[in-house]
Amino acid sequence: MPDMFENGVPSILEEDENGDFVTNGEPPHVMNIEPPMSNGDTAAAGHHMDHLDFHHRGMGKRGSRDVSRRNSDHSDPGSIIDALSSRLAGGLLLCDEGPEDVLFELFSAGEDTLFIDYFLSELRKTGLKEDDPRIAESIQALNEYKKVNHSGAIDEESFKKCVSRNIVMLSKAFDGEFQIADFETFSADIEQIFQECKKFTEGTNAQYIPQLAKRDKNLWGVAICSVDGQRAEFGDCHTGFTIQSASKPLTYAIAGTEKGPDYVHQFVGFEPS
Secondary structure (H helix, E strand, O other): OOOEEOOOEEEEEEEEEOOOOOOEEEEEOOOOOOOOHHHHHHHHHHHOOOOOOOOOOOOOOOOOOOHHHHHOOOOOOOOHHHHHHHHOOOOOOOOOOOOOHHHHHHHHHHOOEHHHHHHHHHHHOOOOOOHHHHHHHHHHHHHHHHHHHOEEEHHHHHHHHHHHHHHHHHHHHOOOOOOOOOOOHHHHHHHHHHHHOOOOOOOOOOOOOOHHOOOOOOOOOEEEEEOOEEEEEOOOOOOOOOOEEEEEEHHHHHHHHHHOHHHOOOOOOOOOO
16 A cells, blocks of 8 residues: 555555545545655645645545546546545655646546547536636637647647636536536436426416517526536527516615615515515
């Protein structure tokens, strides 16, 4: 077994009967990897690793996978924590290696390049869209690379330079650290409900409000955004419509945020109207 370091004290990282990694019989909570290196190397390693915690059993929320498959099954990239944990156990993690390196390995299938469109398609499965401002710099850099180099394939160094601009958010996405860890399955379930409800076409629009009366009653769309900014859209979700009284909780929330509840409740009661 390879020697690992916990708070500078060597310990043994082992795999128990359930396939989970433990150190001295206990799950590793936060492991500070501190192999002997120069001050310059230490600073470089800290730059890459300072936001990664190897917590619980060293696995991301998307669930553990068979160790033998983590680096070989590139059709199912899994999580960054899964890959890092596997390589920690095998002593394969270099001191200056960070999440950018692992991302490239997961999506390159062992090749010298990876396809940008494939990476973006896997990113969309996490619920993040390319127009999300939190990853805008990385997306813009990847698109500019495609445009300048007239190629959908990108080499490792160029890829790492692009994704490093928003690596924290990208790491969270692929590690399943959002509230909806398996957003692809969640979206499929919502789409199934959407299709089931689409067949109900009876009824008419309210006629006493002109803005409602003139709308096509067959328009049907659903748009969802999680608290982590994961988004899914189905049907006529880009068609504008009047929200009528549905605006009240929104304006109530805005007023409460700007003026505070004590001030707002001088004018607005607690009971629904």
